[in-house]
Amino acid sequence: GAVVSQHPSRVICKSGTSVKIECRSLDFQATTMFWYRQFPKQSLMLMATSNEGSKATYEQGVEKDKFLINHASLTLSTLTVTSAHPEDSSFYICSAKKVGLDTGELFFGEGSRLTVL
């Protein structure tokens, strides 16, 4: 299989604090991971593309200083929501592209629900 683990699955924090979400590929290497945000009853919005060993590429309208992405190894990418505010409350999902698999299929984590009070 190709398993992607996200942690934490749920997090509640106070306004102004920072929250880190981890995305790990457990049984494969991933040079590229993608971070999405999903609002209730809506589709996935791509936030950024995370590349191992280089800077992330952010989609238009996504604040790179607000959503810090680090892809330090072939199995781990992290998303840090800095100085979180209630409007950052959302469901965040990561996906990973398996090295050597060129079909375009991505493997998704289970998502992390962030609630900012």
Added chain:
Amino acid sequence: AQSVAQPEDQVNVAEGNPLTVKCTYSVSGNPYLFWYVQYPNRGLQFLLKYITGDNLVKGSYGFEAEFNKSQTSFHLKKPSALVSDSALYFCAVRDIKTDKLIFGTGTRLQVFP
């Protein structure tokens, strides 16, 4: 630009009946098409993909999809729906240049007992 459209926000079907969830695509070149399913508060699970070959693609949980080049469609189908199939379904196309998956807006499938 690559895009997919899911014209139905919701599809309702009785258990045991066949189901169809519609998807149309717009791509330059050959399409790489996918279907994913999302259960409440969960990530996306891969159902099936079309890269090349047979137009009828079989996937997980008894689902299949038919690639129709002339109609630029990739509808998801299942001969006999189960209540447990109730979920949110996403059609997606791969952007070859960036490896991104471009998702449709999603279709909520509700299967009634």
